[in-house]
Amino acid sequence: MPKRQPNESLARLLDEADWTYGQLASAVNRTGAERGLRLTYDESSVKHWLDGTMPRKNVRPVVIEALARRTGRPVTLEEAGLGSSTTVTGSDVATGEHDLNTIEGLVHTGRADMDPSRRTVLTTALYSATLAVPRFDDAEETLDRLEHQAAGRTVRIGAGDVAVVRSMTDRIADILDELGGAHARPMAAAFLVNSVASYLRADGHDAVKKDMRAAASDLVYLTGWMAMYERAHGLGQRYYRQALGLAKAADDQVTYCRTLRGMALQAANLRHANKALELADSAAEAAPSAGPRLVAFLRGQQAHGAALVGDRRQAFSRLRETEAALAKADTRRDAIGGYDQAAYFFHQSAVLHALGDVPGSITAMQASNRVRPPKEKQGNAHANGLLAQRQFEVGHVEAACATWHAFLDDYATLSSSRADEHFDIMRRRIRPYLKNAKVRELNDRAREMARQKAAA
Template sequence: MPKGQPNEGLARLLDEADWTYRQLSAAVNRIGAERGLLLTYDESSVKHWLNGAMPRRNVRPVIVEALARRIGRPITLEEAGLGASPAMTGLEVAAPEHDLNTIEGLLDTGRADMDPSRRAVLTTALYSATLAVPGFGEADETLDRLEHQAAGRTVRIGPGDVAVVRSMTDKIADILDELGGAHARPMAAAFIVNSVASYLRADGPEAVKNDMRAAASDLVYLTGWMAMYERAHGLGQRYYRQALGLAKAANDQVTYCRTLRGMALQAANLRHANKALELADSAAEAAPSAGPRLLAFLRGQQAHGAALVGDQQLAFSRLTETEAALSRADNRRDAIGGYDQAAYFFHQSAVLYALGDVPGSITAMKASNRVRPPMEKQGNAHANGLLAQRQFEVGHIEAACATWNVFLDDYAALSSSRADEHFEIMRRRIRPYLKNARVRELNERAREMARQKAAA
């Protein structure tokens, strides 16, 4: 679009969205906050854009995503009159499927995540709520692409190499639980770049190659989970989609549906209720013959999705199915994507909170905390952060302070963006209540911890 001319493309999309200037500006501000941008646009800003003023480069994808979410289909920068689309590096817009379903695409993501100078940009990549997710049985070219890139290979892999990837994935999951994603995710990215990509290019028996793709998919799924947990939602979505491609190439329905379930949780965290339910249902459909533990894992997420869209009857029905499935499972708990009593009560708490039953959600979260393994510091910190906020919400200030003190016990050892967010919320919530002795004690402890974290 020539400079200074009215932006007809943006005007057409605004009409299609049936939005006022105020509604578009509010959506842009809200979505900008998802990627760490503090935006304060209003109706006059939209008027300037429509008259031909070009928004800042890092804001243009946000405008496009706002319109895409409203209209319900992908939209390009060109269509919105906001310039040519940048190179698909995963730093500004969602990467196309052909990049995600290649070894080079996975390497690009991993290399950027390893590099601290690039990671700061990568973690602000924008989450897209309009991406379609193909069904597990739908034909695609993922395997052909992987095989093509491995043509002419001379290195061979065996079952021992697959075991290495599985073992490293479990160990990274343990580090995540104990120390937080800020330590664990760069390790995962480095292992993907330095080892896993080479394994995926190697030759070997077909069964071993499939096992390697499945193992790689598990690791990439975990890395996406960590990115999501660290509020790097665009990056997390990119890893998730790469995990889906590897799972399909391996014909691994279990990891495929686990990944879709992770994507459903991500959508729920970002308050995309309909997308959260759609992805949770897609995850369940991808695993029609799932065992009882995986079935519980999937039904629990469906219950949360149903609650987010306000379907109380379906939400409680799914919770009942979750409990029944879990009662049939053995006592084994997978390191990656496991489901246990703590997870069930956490889902119950999420469902009750989404339906407006805050006291009930508090009771369920306490039950979850009682049965969660104490070594899961990151999970405990997140659960206690939510519990304290809900206790505070119903006026139980001293109980909230007690829970926040337990949260701080775990937070001291963690390097986690989500735990940082809980810490910031705590300090903000208690500030008006410093006349309360328990609040003052908590505030003083928080100030000291903030000084320690800053000096570390």
């Protein structure tokens, strides 16, 4: 057996990261958890890697991502001495930069998302925290690719086809609100593959083709948002980037900046504070001459990003700008990417919680719940899940139980990974308090609901 060669490339990266063996191991374990991997590496594991032992194939991208996040720049498998991208199997759908801005790439992603046997590969794709923030004026390559793929087509599209995509997107958004992303996202993926891809390949008047790309971008953005919400963060990031490409090709700055804002929310959810603020600021910078509702939408996310990095002055300044812009907006609320009083108070709650004001965040979330439309079951469940956790955090156990009962009212008919996460957190939190009658009542209801969902 040939003697293993020490991995000097990985050693150089470890020096650049200024990490100990244990710190790299811990970072790999944390990053792997985002992918659904339960890793237990320690100092000895890293020593073995440096001595020339290769990590498992499905772990190598995790090592790369952990190092990239620490160094603040992209890192490749080759650079770390861990092989090449072709040696990593099982993630072909979620990797490959070449097809992000092609129709085939979108179909490839959507087709895998439709297929339950392949969806696990997609949902465990790793989120990258080191991607450069794209610019709206880098649109030429995307547009050239789409035009090339439509060249010579005899099928033509019209305004009615665009209306079909818009209508289906609105319907899928309604299903998301009522039944959850686990039901809505496969429908969106199927519509992308079976209908939208054909429309994007078709010929037509330039104005109609641009409208179709904009409509498709809206749908892909929504699909990415659902993937993010279902904690499939690598997949959500891929959909978001495909939405950016379509928005750029459509010269649709509104959808482009709205998608960047969605990417900022994703980074915030994953606690990448600097990236969350960077993306939120980029979304605001990319916005065209915007109406007050879009301004409020973007400023609210900037406020949250500023709070995550501890900038109180900027966070509250952005919140004031959000409130002022929303006061000037009409009462209309878009089905996709809308912003209203409920969203404003939700942002206020997130800002206050990030800055350590838990009681204030509770008051703001209660205000958000009072004005949120009852039909938005998924949004209500998420808000109540967060509210109950914060009430529990400050010792208001019985108030938290009441909020968790409201959460269960919506959870009973939802199919959502995010809601499942709230359910699991609730059950863990209340377990030590079963001597309390209110807690026992909630626990009994939760146990019965878990049984019913398992049997469904």
